[in-house]
Amino acid sequence: METIETITSIKPLLAVLASLLLVPILLSSKGPNIRESWTFVAAGAKFLIVLSMLPAVLEGAEIVFTIAEVVPGVAIKLKVDAFGMLFALVSSSLWIVTSAYSIGYMRGLQEHSQTRYFCFFALALSATVGVAFSANLLTLYLFYEMLSFATYPLVTHHQDREARSSGRKYLLYIVGTSIGLVLPAMLISYNLAGTLDFSHQGFLAGTGSKTLIGLLCFMFIFGFAKAGIMPFHSWLPAAMVAPTPVSALLHAVAVVKVGVFSVVRVLTGVFGTDLLLSFDLWMPVIYIASFTILVGSFIALSQDNLKRLLAFSTIAQLSYIVLGVGLLSPKGLTGGIVHIAMHAFGKITLFFCAGAIFVATGKKNISEMVGIGRRMPVTLAAFFVASLSIIGMPPCGGFLSKWYLALGSLEAHQMPILLVLLTSSLLNAAYFMPFVYKAFFCVPKDAMFENTVREAPAFCLVPLVTTALISVILFFYPQPFLRLASIMVQRITGG
Amino acid sequence: MSQQYPALLVIVPLLSALAVAVAGWVNRKWCFPLAAAALAVAAWSSVGLLFRVLHEGVVIYQLGGWPPPVGIAYYVDHLNGLVLPLVSIVALLNIMASKKSVEQEFPDKICAFYTLYLLMVTGLLGIVVTGDAFNLYVLLEIAALTGYGLLAIGEKRSQLATLHYLYMGTIGACFYLLGVGYLYIVTGSLNMVDIAEILPDLYHSKAVIASFIICMVGVWLKMAFFPLHAWLPNAYTYAPSASSSLIAPLVTKVMVYVMIRLILTVFTPKFAFAAIVLSDAVVWLAVIAVVMGAILALAERDLKKMSAYIIVTEVGYMVGGAWLGNRIGMTGAILHIVNDALMTLCIFLVVGNIVYKVKGYAFDDLPGLFRKMPFTMGAFVIGAMSIIGVPPTCGFFSKWYLIAGAISAGRYDFMAALLFSSLISVVLFFRVFEISYYEPFGDSHGHDDRSGGIDEAPVTMVVPLLMVAAILILLGLYTDYIVNHIVQFAIPEALV
Numbered sequence: 001m002e003t004i005e006t007i008t009s010i011k012p013l014l015a016v017l018a019s020l021l022l023v024p025i026l027l028s029s030k031g032p033n034i035r036e037s038w039t040f041v042a043a044g045a046k047f048l049i050v051l052s053m054l055p056a057v058l059e060g061a062e063i064v065f066t067i068a069e070v071v072p073g074v075a076i077k078l079k080v081d082a083f084g085m086l087f088a089l090v091s092s093s094l095w096i097v098t099s100a101y102s103i104g105y106m107r108g109l110q111e112h113s114q115t116r117y118f119c120f121f122a123l124a125l126s127a128t129v130g131v132a133f134s135a136n137l138l139t140l141y142l143f144y145e146m147l148s149f150a151t152y153p154l155v156t157h158h159q160d161r162e163a164r165s166s167g168r169k170y171l172l173y174i175v176g177t178s179i180g181l182v183l184p185a186m187l188i189s190y191n192l193a194g195t196l197d198f199s200h201q202g203f204l205a206g207t208g209s210k211t212l213i214g215l216l217c218f219m220f221i222f223g224f225a226k227a228g229i230m231p232f233h234s235w236l237p238a239a240m241v242a243p244t245p246v247s248a249l250l251h252a253v254a255v256v257k258v259g260v261f262s263v264v265r266v267l268t269g270v271f272g273t274d275l276l277l278s279f280d281l282w283m284p285v286i287y288i289a290s291f292t293i294l295v296g297s298f299i300a301l302s303q304d305n306l307k308r309l310l311a312f313s314t315i316a317q318l319s320y321i322v323l324g325v326g327l328l329s330p331k332g333l334t335g336g337i338v339h340i341a342m343h344a345f346g347k348i349t350l351f352f353c354a355g356a357i358f359v360a361t362g363k364k365n366i367s368e369m370v371g372i373g374r375r376m377p378v379t380l381a382a383f384f385v386a387s388l389s390i391i392g393m394p395p396c397g398g399f400l401s402k403w404y405l406a407l408g409s410l411e412a413h414q415m416p417i418l419l420v421l422l423t424s425s426l427l428n429a430a431y432f433m434p435f436v437y438k439a440f441f442c443v444p445k446d447a448m449f450e451n452t453v454r455e456a457p458a459f460c461l462v463p464l465v466t467t468a469l470i471s472v473i474l475f476f477y478p479q480p481f482l483r484l485a486s487i488m489v490q491r492i493t494g495g
Numbered sequence: 496m497s498q499q500y501p502a503l504l505v506i507v508p509l510l511s512a513l514a515v516a517v518a519g520w521v522n523r524k525w526c527f528p529l530a531a532a533a534l535a536v537a538a539w540s541s542v543g544l545l546f547r548v549l550h551e552g553v554v555i556y557q558l559g560g561w562p563p564p565v566g567i568a569y570y571v572d573h574l575n576g577l578v579l580p581l582v583s584i585v586a587l588l589n590i591m592a593s594k595k596s597v598e599q600e601f602p603d604k605i606c607a608f609y610t611l612y613l614l615m616v617t618g619l620l621g622i623v624v625t626g627d628a629f630n631l632y633v634l635l636e637i638a639a640l641t642g643y644g645l646l647a648i649g650e651k652r653s654q655l656a657t658l659h660y661l662y663m664g665t666i667g668a669c670f671y672l673l674g675v676g677y678l679y680i681v682t683g684s685l686n687m688v689d690i691a692e693i694l695p696d697l698y699h700s701k702a703v704i705a706s707f708i709i710c711m712v713g714v715w716l717k718m719a720f721f722p723l724h725a726w727l728p729n730a731y732t733y734a735p736s737a738s739s740s741l742i743a744p745l746v747t748k749v750m751v752y753v754m755i756r757l758i759l760t761v762f763t764p765k766f767a768f769a770a771i772v773l774s775d776a777v778v779w780l781a782v783i784a785v786v787m788g789a790i791l792a793l794a795e796r797d798l799k800k801m802s803a804y805i806i807v808t809e810v811g812y813m814v815g816g817a818w819l820g821n822r823i824g825m826t827g828a829i830l831h832i833v834n835d836a837l838m839t840l841c842i843f844l845v846v847g848n849i850v851y852k853v854k855g856y857a858f859d860d861l862p863g864l865f866r867k868m869p870f871t872m873g874a875f876v877i878g879a880m881s882i883i884g885v886p887p888t889c890g891f892f893s894k895w896y897l898i899a900g901a902i903s904a905g906r907y908d909f910m911a912a913l914l915f916s917s918l919i920s921v922v923l924f925f926r927v928f929e930i931s932y933y934e935p936f937g938d939s940h941g942h943d944d945r946s947g948g949i950d951e952a953p954v955t956m957v958v959p960l961l962m963v964a965a966i967l968i969l970l971g972l973y974t975d976y977i978v979n980h981i982v983q984f985a986i987p988e989a990l991v
Contacts, residue, residue: 069975071895076887076972142886149885159933171925179884179917184898184910191902 004491005061011053012065012078012133015088018046019095019122019129026119032107039099039118046129047092050085057085058483064135074196076142079135082487083337087261088132089480090344091254095125097463101352102245104459108359111243117157121249123150128254131261137186137196137270140262141178144226147258148174154246155239166238173225173235181223185216189270198265200491202272210279213271217281220266221288221322226259228315229322230292236315240307244355247307252314252347257340260321264336267325268492277328285326290420292319297427304365306354309431310347313390316424317343323417324405330489332408337485338478339401345471346389346398352464353383356456366435373440376455380439382468387432389471392425397474400482497543501556501569504540504583505621508533512613519606527594530609534587537620541579548576549980555626563627563686570626570688574759574829574985577977578623578752581833585744585840586616592959593737595952596847600735601648608648612741615641619749628675628761629685631753632668635717639664642746645738646730656729663716663726670713677706678761687761694762698770707762707771711754718750718810721784728791728803736847739799744839747806748832751813755829758817764990768820778906781815784808785912789919797857798849801923802842805882808916809835815909816897822990824900829982830974831893834881837967838890841878844960845871848952861927862934867950870957872931874964879924881967884917889970896978 022042029035053063062081069075080088102121106114127150130143148171156167190196192207204213225232236256240247250256267276267285276282296316303309320343324336356379363369373380389396392403402421409417455461474481496503511533518525547554548571556569571579590612597608618638625631643664647657679685681702682693697703712723719727727747731739758767768774788808795801809831816828846856848871853860865872881890894913901910951957970977 068972070887070892070972071975072978138886145885149880153932156932161933164929164933167929168925171921175921176918179921180914183884183917184914187895187898187902187910191899 005059007056007061007063008065009053009063010065011049012063012080013067015046015049015053015092016078016126016130016133018042018049018126020126022122023119026115026122029115032114035115035118036099036103039122040096042122043092043096043099043125046125047096050088050092050129053080054085054089054480057082058480058487060487071138073194074136074138074190076139077135077197078130078133078139079198080133082484082491083261083265084132084134086337086481086484086488087257087340088129089484090341091125091128091132091249091257094249094253094344094348094467095121097466098245098249098348100459101248101355101463104457104461104463105243105245105355105359108457108460109243111157113157116153117243117246120150120153121246124154124250124254126150128258131258134198134265136198137189137266140265141182141186144182144224144258144262145175145178147226147255148178151246151250151255154250155242157243157246158241162241166241169238170235173232177223177225177232181219185219185223188212189216198269199272200269201494202268202270202275204271205275213275213279214281214284217267217271217276218284220270221263221285224259224262224266226255227263227322228256228259228292228318229263229288230295230315233292233296233315237308237311240305240311244307244351244358247311248348248351248355251311252351253344256314256318257344260318261340263322264325268333273328273492282326282328286323286414286417289319289323289326290417292316293323293420293424294427297424297431301427301431303431304367306357306364306366306369307351309366310350310354313350313428313431314347316428317347317390320401320405320421323420324408327405327408327412327414327417329408329411330493331404331411333489333492334482334485335401335404335406335408337488338404338481339398341481342389342397342401342471342474342478345467345474346386346396349382349386349464349467349471350390352460352467353379353386356460356464359460360454360456369435370438371442373436375453377453378455378461378465380436382464383439384436385468386471387428387436391428391432395472395475397471397478399475400478497547500540500544500547501554501571501624502558504537504544504579505617505624507536507540508613508617508620512610512617515606515613516610519610523605526606526609527590530613531587531590533613534583534590534616537616538580538583538587541583541620544571545576545580547571548573564684564689567625567627567630568686569624571624572985573981573983574756575623575752577829577981577985578749578832579620581836582619582623582745582749583616585836586612586619586741588959588963589737589741589744589840589844592844592956593740593847595956596736596851599851600737604648608645608737611641611644615645615741619745622749623752626687627685628678628687628690632672632675635668635671638746638749639668639717642742645742646734648738649733649735652729653733653735656726656733660726660730663723667713667716667723670709670716672713674706674708674710674713677702677709681706687756691761691763694766698766703766704771707757707766708773710757714750714754714757715814718747718754718814719807720780720810720814721787721807724784724788724807724810727807728800731803731806732797732799736843736850740840740843740847743803743806743843744836747810748813748836751810751817751828751832754814755817755825755832759825759985759987759990764820764987768990774818774820777818778815778909781811781818782908782912784811785815785909785916789916789923792923793919796859798861798927799846799856801927802839802846805842805920805923806839809839809882812893812897812913812916815912816900819900819904819906819909820990821900821904822986823896823903825986825990826978826982827893827896827900829985830889830896830978833977834889834893834967834970837963837970838878838881841874841881841960841963841967844956844963845875845878848956848960851952851956852950858927858930861930864931865928868952869949870951870961874960876928877964877967879920879928881971883920883924887971888967889974890967892971892974
């Protein structure tokens with residue numbers, strides 16, 4: 001087994017803190033333009049710090065930093081490995097884009113309490129990068145909870161009755177499961193193994209009986225409700241009451257990706273592929289994931305509200321990642337991990353488009369958007385490209401991850417899973433393509449908009465075009481994500 | 496001077512109480528500075544004493560130079576070395592934060608208040624520092640009687656509520672006295688260490704077993720362990736803010752200290768967990784206490800009473816943790832004494848700030864508070880996170896040890912109760928957050944006229960509160976240090 005070079009550096013901590021330190025600056029800023037500029041500075045700084053650690057990680061090193069030992073054998077500790085780097089790159093780069101989009105959206109609608117919004121956004125990003133760089137389960141739990149509470153004011157931004165009930169649902173599902181399932185599972189694991197540090201082969205091997213380990217596995221999978229695994233998925237459509245940039249970054253990229261990242265991290269770093277194989281735990285994982293994929297896609301078909309449709313689409317797409325891990329084969333794992341990146345860029349474009357449509361026309365439902373392509377051609381073109389990525393068609397990045405997943409299911413001799421993948425791609429096409437078609441090509445009398453082009457503000461358009469372009473670029477050049485995923489998979493499978 | 500720390504921290508507040516009473520006749524304005532100075536000296540001595548214990552080990556101070564068992568000896572080891580600074584610092588922070596509140600609520604009784612305050616702190620510090628079982632009773636009564644006085648100064652209902660507390664508290668103290676009496680009859684000594692040396696031969700004596708149980712019941716009554724808690728909610732709710740933010744964080748925690756002292760030092764774990772078989776039943780009672788405290792808190796529609804029931808839950812944590820019978824659980828209980836005192840102080844100071852500005856503490860008084868009092872509510876959020884048990888606040892780490900102890904002892908019911916109360920705490924606190932964040936409801940989409948700016952409590956009330964909130968996080972990060980350097984040594988090696 002190769003020895004992994006470990007570098008100790010304060011950079012991971014700086015990456016986490018970059019946005020935390022933004023908060024007092026924002027609170028004392030005089031004027032919205034100064035405030036927004038500082039947000040960009042912090043977002044840029046965060047991205048650059050993360051980027052600066054990339055070369056070392058690509059060479060196979062891991063960067064660690066211990067903050068404080070708090071319980072015997074467990075410290076609050078940060079570790080940057082390939083998997084964490086992939087996730088941190090995705091979320092920090094998309095924060096820059098989303099901040100730009102937020103400006104257009106929030107100012108376009110003249111939203112209230114914008115300072116509070118940007119502050120909690122910054123906190124949420126700190127927590128996200130913290131999860132990405134967690135070296136052990138306790139640190140991951142810490143940042144996971146921090147994220148739950150930091151996103152609550154964002155989800156409930158509008159402060160009306162609908163926001164209040166959605167906020168309750170959000171808390172019920174997310175905090176209820178993390179305190180009720182993850183916390184005891186974490187403590188039982190600590191009791192069994194004496195440590196909580198993630199290791200490439202997992203640390204629970206040989207510590208407990210099949211029933212106990214199986215129980216722990218279920219507790220973790222369902223405990224990380226942010227991953228949207230059914231039946232703990234209902235918070236996600238409910239959270240769509242939030243302003244669209246919140247929905248975009250948090251629910252398409254950060255919050256849900258944190259959930260699914262945590263599930264993958266725990267399955268590979270706490271249990272390990274060998275343990276999952278020997279106790280046959282990969283089977284329930286695959287079944288649960290497949291169920292969510294199929295049912296999520298079906299429900300999406302019936303949705304009229306665009307954001308809700310996208311929410312259910314996300315729920316289904318997230319389980320691809322869990323499915324990839326469940327396959328336990330190198331290609332499957334790679335496909336699952338790289339899907340984190342591919343789906344992020346695609347989905348965020350879709351949400352940006354939904355928000356742009358709302359800002360420009362005030363429409364939320366698909367049935368009211370017939371012929372909108374004539375009025376907002378750029379937005380709908382980006383939507384089309386992004387939906388190709390989600391469906392998994394070339395020349396978009398989503399095709400790559402689906403390809404790997406398909407190869408992975410063949411490698412693992414799981415033909416039914418191949419069927420699941422194909423079916424869900426068809427379902428994705430079924431709920432995206434009609435909308436796009438009707439937006440561009442429709443009988444003139446059905447068109448609900450005049451023929452003149454009146455797009456969303458520039459601050460909204462540029463981000464969504466950027467992410468759509470990136471989705472395409474990732475098909476031709478999927479680095480560094482594919483390389484990072486390969487390094488990680490190599491470590492996990494002990495290659 | 497450092498040799499005299501044990502005596503100073505009791506004598507200085509005691510004599511200052513007298514000084515404050517006299518000075519108050521001359522000029523009311525001298526009361527507060529005198530009281531604050533006395534508490535500062537007590538805090539300094541207690542911290543100095545803790546450092547002495549860390550360097551030298553157990554510190555024994557014989558009052559008047561008379562040796563036990565005739566004389567009274569103060570016995571300071573790691574356990575009370577940890578609790579003493581806690582009591583004095585909480586008292587000091589509270590007196591600073593409550594100054595304006597006292598002037599607003601009962602301006603004519605200021606010097607009586609500070610006199611009673613100092614006497615109360617004397618009592619509490621004395622309970623913690625003493626090594627003599629009867630001396631403990633004396634100081635227990637001092638603390639209790641002054642406590643009744645402090646609590647009864649409030650609104651109309653406070654007097655009746657305090658009367659109930661007086662009845663039950665006196666019964667509790669009498670039970671403790673009875674238990675000590677039995678011990679005296681059987682061992683001939685009142686010094687705790689002395690008793691501990693004589694007792695092992697007498698473990699099967701009915702008098703000793705009876706003494707233990709009676710002492711326990713008395714202490715449980717005074718710490719409001721369910722179902723002996725009925726006096727607490729009303730007494731703490733109707734009291735003036737300044738009194739409740741002193742008494743709520745400290746009195747029940749000091750009683751938990753007394754219970755742990757009896758278990759670990761006087762009777763030793765060998766007796767409490769091996770010679771008699773009570774621990775299973777007590778942990779069961781603790782489970783019920785935790786669950787009932789949470790459920791009763793849910794039923795309340797005002798902030799203060801809700802917080803009072805949360806205290807009942809927290810006491811359940813500590814009793815259950817101590818009685819699990821293993822080292823981890825006991826560590827959790829001792830750690831929780833410190834953490835819970837500070838969390839409760841945070842919450843009650845918040846309530847004090849709210850009462851100062853809004854003149855009420857019911858849920859109906861809370862709308863719009865996040866906007867009007869952001870610092871107070873910010874500290875409230877941190878206190879709430881600590882009670883819920885969210886890292887990195889200290890509340891998470893004591894819960895960690897308690898749950899780990901429960902798993903280690905196989906008491907999954909206690910673990911389930913702890914998780915259940917965490918979840919209920921989320922509901923309790925988010926109910927409050929919701930009201931102060933969402934209401935008053937404006938038009939849809941929240942674009943109503945958000946009139947009114949920040950209307951915070953005065954600086955002297957906000958700064959100590961923010962300090963306490965910061966301490967909650969710092970203590971969390973330093974948990975390992977505290978456990979490895981202090982709590983480890985507070986628990987005898989016999990307990991595994």
